[in-house]
Amino acid sequence: MFKISARPLRSAFVRYSSNTVKPIVVDNKSYHADEWTNVPPYILKLIDRKLHKNVNHPIGILHDLIRQNMEGMGYTIYDNFHPIVSRYQNFDSLGFPEDHVGRSTSDTYYLNKDYLLRTHTSAHEQECFINSKTPGYLITADVYRRDEVDRTHYPAFHQLEGARVYDKGDLEQIQQDIDAIPQTNIIVEDPFRENPVTPNNPGQKYMTDEEIRLVSTHLKKTVEYLVNQVFERARESAKKAGSTEPYLNEPLKVRWVEAYFPWTSPSWEIEVWWKGEWLECCGCGVVQQQVLLNSNLGDQKISWAFGIGLDRIAMLLFDIPDIRLFWTQDERFHKQFKQGEINTFVPYSKYPGVKRDVSFWLNRDYKLHANDVMEIVRNRAGDLAESVVNVDEFTHPKTGKKSQCYRINYQSMDRNLTNSEINSIHDKVVEDLVNRFKVEIR
Numbered sequence: 001m002f003k004i005s006a007r008p009l010r011s012a013f014v015r016y017s018s019n020t021v022k023p024i025v026v027d028n029k030s031y032h033a034d035e036w037t038n039v040p041p042y043i044l045k046l047i048d049r050k051l052h053k054n055v056n057h058p059i060g061i062l063h064d065l066i067r068q069n070m071e072g073m074g075y076t077i078y079d080n081f082h083p084i085v086s087r088y089q090n091f092d093s094l095g096f097p098e099d100h101v102g103r104s105t106s107d108t109y110y111l112n113k114d115y116l117l118r119t120h121t122s123a124h125e126q127e128c129f130i131n132s133k134t135p136g137y138l139i140t141a142d143v144y145r146r147d148e149v150d151r152t153h154y155p156a157f158h159q160l161e162g163a164r165v166y167d168k169g170d171l172e173q174i175q176q177d178i179d180a181i182p183q184t185n186i187i188v189e190d191p192f193r194e195n196p197v198t199p200n201n202p203g204q205k206y207m208t209d210e211e212i213r214l215v216s217t218h219l220k221k222t223v224e225y226l227v228n229q230v231f232e233r234a235r236e237s238a239k240k241a242g243s244t245e246p247y248l249n250e251p252l253k254v255r256w257v258e259a260y261f262p263w264t265s266p267s268w269e270i271e272v273w274w275k276g277e278w279l280e281c282c283g284c285g286v287v288q289q290q291v292l293l294n295s296n297l298g299d300q301k302i303s304w305a306f307g308i309g310l311d312r313i314a315m316l317l318f319d320i321p322d323i324r325l326f327w328t329q330d331e332r333f334h335k336q337f338k339q340g341e342i343n344t345f346v347p348y349s350k351y352p353g354v355k356r357d358v359s360f361w362l363n364r365d366y367k368l369h370a371n372d373v374m375e376i377v378r379n380r381a382g383d384l385a386e387s388v389v390n391v392d393e394f395t396h397p398k399t400g401k402k403s404q405c406y407r408i409n410y411q412s413m414d415r416n417l418t419n420s421e422i423n424s425i426h427d428k429v430v431e432d433l434v435n436r437f438k439v440e441i442r
């Protein structure tokens with residue numbers, strides 16, 4: 001990943017109200033605004049939705065299913081953490097470098113310099129390591145990221161975190177737990193199973209090679225088991241619904257690839273082969289000892305952790321074509337899902353999109369990040385923003401001025417849009433680009 005300074009650039013700081021000194025109040029707590037503040041009101045409204053706790057919503061159904069499969073295996077369940085966390089929780093406690101791009105205002109929603117919307121469930125690892133009375137824990141929560149706009153990306157999504165702690169040297173216990181994980185018949189491609197440590201993915205010095213091998217094996221088998229349970233359930237329901245697609249009779253295929261996270265080493269991601277594509281599902285690794293030391297666990301523990309993205313898996317399980325649908329309030333969506341059941345979503349309609357381009361010269365004094373454009377569009381169009389794509393970019397050979405063109409597709413999942421309605425939204429988007437980033441419309 002490339003790195004940029006995590007300090008807020010004046011230009012990347014988007015103000016949503018002219019009265020910026022007004023504090024932001026969320027759930028009766030007040031946060032003073034400062035030059036880091038960039039969370040728009042329409043994002044704060046999502047906090048109340050708690051889709052993972054709605055047992056009749058696809059995200060809640062998936063959450064339930066995973067929980068059931070992990071019951072009795074020694075995990076304490078946490079699903080009530082508030083999404084506003086401190087910078088310490090989200091980044092410092094996990095050893096994020098000061099200049100990590102994840103800390104920047106172009107990637108993360110800040111209430112102010114010290115508080116932000118968590119970008120991942122790992123923000124709660126330390127408190128769970130401290131408080132959990134069982135060897136493991138699971139955390140489910142909504143997480144928030146400033147990100148691109150498309151069918152599989154939404155600024156809010158859900159993660160399930162898992163972790164497990166062992167006593168150093170207790171190889172027998174780890175082996176016993178590995179053997180207790182139910183067998184699956186999935187095809188696993190893992191070049192690192194016997195030798196988890198490679199030059200790019202180092203082990204930690206305080207562990208023996210055998211400890212690393214065993215704890216990684218337990219981690220990976222746990223994740224494989226979970227993925228298998230979920231996808232087998234989806235396969236069963238597809239067959240029950242009468243589907244005869246050939247993939248339903250093929251064994252599930254997964255592969256492990258090396259990854260990097262500041263608070264784990266070695267680290268991996270698991271990808272699942274589903275309908276002809278590798279799908280990134282989960283990041284994980286062996287927890288850095290510093291995190292365990294900070295959690296008062298002493299220097300004789302080893303641990304693994306993983307973080308699964310729930311929304312994309314739910315899109316596959318329920319055959320949901322657009323991630324925005326999870327957030328719709330339309331009854332035609334909600335009445336299709338019931339606790340404990342995985343069924344295929346039946347689209348109630350497909351309304352055409354309306355495309356609009358905006359082309360402009362950038363102002364040299366203002367840095368315009370693609371995520372800033374995404375956010376301006378979302379702020380004006382809400383869920384009518386179907387996608388925002390940078391379709392053209394060039395530098396004028398004489399003046400050196402830079403030009404960009406973004407193509408916005410406005411589309412509703414619930415109704416037809418009129419041209420005049422789109423025009424007035426699009427005009428506001430253009431206005432915001434001019435006012436905030438001093439671009440010159442072409």
Ligand code: FA5
Pocket residue numbers: 119120121122145147152153154157159161261264280281282283284285305306307308309310311312
């Ligand atoms: C993490 O968030 C780490 N906290 C995972 C982790 C936990 C690593 C514990 C080590 C130990 P990552 O940014 O890759 O990693 O996100 C994890 C998963 O969330 C991804 O595999 C993906 O399934 C999902 N995800 C990430 N970004 C989005 C998005 N914008 N929309 C939907 N799902 C997403």
Ligand code: MG
Pocket residue numbers: 269280283
């Ligand atoms: Mg990733």
